[in-house]
Amino acid sequence: MREDLLLFNSIVEELLKQEQENPVSIPIKAKELYNKLDLSLADDPCINEEFTKVLKDLVSKTPRTASNRFFNQLWGGRNSKAVLGDLLAVMLNTSMATYKVAGPQIGIEKEIIAQICKLIGYNNNSDGTFPVGGSMGNFMALIMARDKKDLEIRNNGLSKKMIAYTSSESHYSNAKNMSFSGLGRHNLHYINCNEKGEMIPKNLEEKIKEDIANGFVPFYVNATAGTTVLGAFDPVKELSNICKKYKIWLHVDGAYQGAVIFSSKYKHLLEGIENSDSFSFNAHKMLGTPLTCSILLIKDKKHLFNSFNNTADYLYQTDLDDYNLGKTSFQCGRRNDALKFWTLWKAVGTNGLANIVEHLFETSKIARNYVRNNSNYTLYSFNNSLSVCFNYKDYDAIDLCTKLYESQKLLVGYGSFKGEAFVRLVTINAENKETDILNFFNILEDFVRKNENLIRKKK
Numbered sequence: 001m002r003e004d005l006l007l008f009n010s011i012v013e014e015l016l017k018q019e020q021e022n023p024v025s026i027p028i029k030a031k032e033l034y035n036k037l038d039l040s041l042a043d044d045p046c047i048n049e050e051f052t053k054v055l056k057d058l059v060s061k062t063p064r065t066a067s068n069r070f071f072n073q074l075w076g077g078r079n080s081k082a083v084l085g086d087l088l089a090v091m092l093n094t095s096m097a098t099y100k101v102a103g104p105q106i107g108i109e110k111e112i113i114a115q116i117c118k119l120i121g122y123n124n125n126s127d128g129t130f131p132v133g134g135s136m137g138n139f140m141a142l143i144m145a146r147d148k149k150d151l152e153i154r155n156n157g158l159s160k161k162m163i164a165y166t167s168s169e170s171h172y173s174n175a176k177n178m179s180f181s182g183l184g185r186h187n188l189h190y191i192n193c194n195e196k197g198e199m200i201p202k203n204l205e206e207k208i209k210e211d212i213a214n215g216f217v218p219f220y221v222n223a224t225a226g227t228t229v230l231g232a233f234d235p236v237k238e239l240s241n242i243c244k245k246y247k248i249w250l251h252v253d254g255a256y257q258g259a260v261i262f263s264s265k266y267k268h269l270l271e272g273i274e275n276s277d278s279f280s281f282n283a284h285k286m287l288g289t290p291l292t293c294s295i296l297l298i299k300d301k302k303h304l305f306n307s308f309n310n311t312a313d314y315l316y317q318t319d320l321d322d323y324n325l326g327k328t329s330f331q332c333g334r335r336n337d338a339l340k341f342w343t344l345w346k347a348v349g350t351n352g353l354a355n356i357v358e359h360l361f362e363t364s365k366i367a368r369n370y371v372r373n374n375s376n377y378t379l380y381s382f383n384n385s386l387s388v389c390f391n392y393k394d395y396d397a398i399d400l401c402t403k404l405y406e407s408q409k410l411l412v413g414y415g416s417f418k419g420e421a422f423v424r425l426v427t428i429n430a431e432n433k434e435t436d437i438l439n440f441f442n443i444l445e446d447f448v449r450k451n452e453n454l455i456r457k458k459k
């Protein structure tokens, strides 16, 4: 074991050096992958120098998501305190299902959940869990909402046409979850968004009324706190009033930008969150913990038990069952995703988490202002979002992003809204400073200058 840990340290040393010197690894086309790397598994063991060499090669050729040139997805960077916690979780190798095997790790998970419930204004009757990701958090919320409408569905299956609602800009897991749960993709009704990509409450209410008139059962609204493309916040307060009126479960999917709850300056973006039935966010997105670290909070904990406890009724549980988290989780064996968040939170305090959130919004503002103040750029996204969406001159966003990647310059992705495609710069790496953001634009402009004729123009 000690030998392998030493090897680990030496591989990581090299990786950190490479990230500095070559922040973007050399892209390998999938078709060439097996020619460029020895990934083969054989009858005979691979040992000593050969084994070390293969590992180092693999690591150095893997895309560098923690460098200051990675703006591609809704995570990035590497918080060292959180990495430390996750490495310890690997060594401890507990399962979060029972107190007997996880001991104080259960207390860590419960402390995080309790603190967040307090932050969002859920009372002592609330609870939560750590699903494997935001998609599964949305799934669990959907199931609880379904069961709340009629607990017998757990035994008999569906007997009525039950309708869920989400915005046209929401995450694709909503549709998949309708399929998994037997509720059916067609029973997810998409609500239109305004010009900023926020769900329009009036349209939601109209749709609900129409569905009720048709004899259907509306049961679930998914609001998004940070839509995947534009980073828009649905108006939770207004939506919660509608949900209350029609007795519909309101889930707030904050996977992307839900961590605003930690900042007194930005939590107003989730005004009304205390009126939701459930809320989820990914600490591996804004807070920079390793993947995955996803938290689901439920205002009334009995729904977690009702839908996810398979053996005993909620009423008959002993006190100790509060510490047997398998009773309220999707999985049986479950990885300890709480520890990495706890080591981070413990090390920087709630104020430190607020600083991370505010720093990210500062860097996004720097990027947005750069785009706004430069006539070669067109801006498509809005304030209070970590997605800075733009086009440069009249270049095709998709081609530009692809060529920047193939030339080992930048990892940045593209998106589209209302038929317009654009570059989506995601300023979610908390280690990035103003210089890193300005450097992004310098690299992009320099690349275009040198390759003007190679990059496709927009149609």
Ligand SMILES: *Cc1c(COP(=O)(O)O)cnc(C)c1O
Residues within 6 Å of the ligand: 074, 132, 133, 134, 135, 136, 170, 171, 173, 224, 225, 226, 227, 228, 253, 254, 255, 256, 282, 292, 294
């Ligand atoms: C990322 C994201 C998800 C999915 O989370 P995973 O952890 O990747 O499953 C869901 N909803 C939104 C809004 C997201 O940004």
